[in-house]
Amino acid sequence: MDLVESYRQDLALARTPVTRALLAALLVALAMFPWVAAEHFVFLATLVALYSIGVMGQNILIGYTGQISFGQAGFLAIGAFAFGHLRIWGAPFLVALVAAGGVAALAGVVVGFPSLRLKGPYLAIATLGFGVAVYQIFVNWEVLSGGRSGLAITKLSPMFGLSGRRYEYYLYVLLLVGFTLATYNLISSYVGRAFAAIRDSDIAAEVNGVNLTRYKLLAFAISSFYTGVHGALYAQVLGHIEPQIFNIAEAITLFVAVIIGGVASVEGSILGAAFVLLVPKVFADFREMVPIVYGVTILIVLIFEPLGLYGRWLKARLYFQLWPFR
């Protein structure tokens, strides 16, 4: 019997013992993973972790606030290059990471301004323009991009006697856990409700006291912070960045991850990130097929499962909750 006895209990993150046990099991599995899996898979999991942060940020903007942006590649590049320069100047990893997110967030506020006037496809086009512009700036401005040779970023020196890959894995998974918790907390707070209100009806949100300007720009700032951090973490893993990495395809990939993973879902963001990273690996021998796989999957998802992979998970969970009575 599932009885909620107080409002505080109702607001708890993991309310039932079953949820708590499953979460603990998940954390243990994550901690064990680098000791049982091959190094290649550990690296892949690290990539999924950092990608998930970016997809979550994108999902806050698209899924929760309903503002479609195709400019994410721009924020990725800004985050990555801010991080790269700061690291080269000798800033510690965490400082450079937060600063990279902050710079991207500032850019996000600037890009957010058109959202006060533009909606839906028009906003998508405006942000797409931003992505292309940032790409061109980095390609053509060698002071920023480090020219033809790009920026080389020093590797992290592993601590606690871990190997480089394992250290990176733990660090990134820890960051992902932090960002996931922050996202859960944020979307269930007054901020998240204001975002969702804007998505569902901006006029009603306004009439109920939500300041549209403030919350739309806040959504852009938060989302860009996540994306900037994603860019920075990606730069750290690659060890070497050049502007060509952050082209429009990257923005599309993030968008695909949101749709396939599940719009307005934190878990879906992680599933979506895993999807867009693992599909190219599975189809490694037919690389040119990857965009087709994305396209077909999006069609299938939109027609049969608008909630994405997360919707599938919800249905599976419902099935087991009701089992064996159905």
Added chain:
Amino acid sequence: MTVHGGVKATPPSPPGHLLEVRDLSLSFGGITALQDVALVIAEGETLAVIGPNGSGKTSLFNCITGLYRPTAGAIRFRGRSLIGRSPDHVTRLGIARTFQNLRLFHNMTVLDNLMVGRHLHFKKNFLGALLRLRSEEIRHRRRCEEIIEFLDLEAIRKARVADCPYGVQKRVELGRALATEPKLLLLDEPVSGLTQEEKEEFAYWIHEIRGRFSITVLLVEHDLRLASRLAHRMVALDHGVKIAEGAPPEVRQHPDVLKAYLGE
């Protein structure tokens, strides 16, 4: 008001006048939606605005709540001008509204819809939100539960609004407006599309809102019988012009009102 023009600091409206609309005009290009409309609402009264479709009732609401900027005229609420204020600012001053064609947050639960109504009363603490500090949340949840109880929404507080029937959605929108704790509540056709039974319930709630929450109500309604029962006074609009004002029976019998509704 005895002082007109030339005086910089307009004296506050006499006590009792909650809202004062003066010479309000609104036009979109060549179309005149409102022309020199004037009305006052006293604190605690219920005023009904009637008129055929397209007579400017909703435009009047949109002007008051800041969604439209009137072409000319003044709107004063508790002595403050509302012209040029953003809708969220108007709501903070104490005016809430519902919409004729429901504008709910369809993918949110009933409870969350009401909680959005509490938004302006939240002590905003972004860091606290990130760290899941929830004492504010609980404080406002209590207020929402009072409204849930008042409007009989207990059974569906966690249901998605889009899944609720129309009559319930109307109630949720009323609840959301109440959650902002307004001084003045603007109801745009609150009982349109409801069954007779639901209409009676709604009439009871609108009546209770006045007594229990001491909220002044401005009502747009097509159901004249219900409007006459609820309202102390009535104003009739036609083609954006005020054609009658007074006690409900008088206004309903007014020759211009009959003409507007029934033709020559």
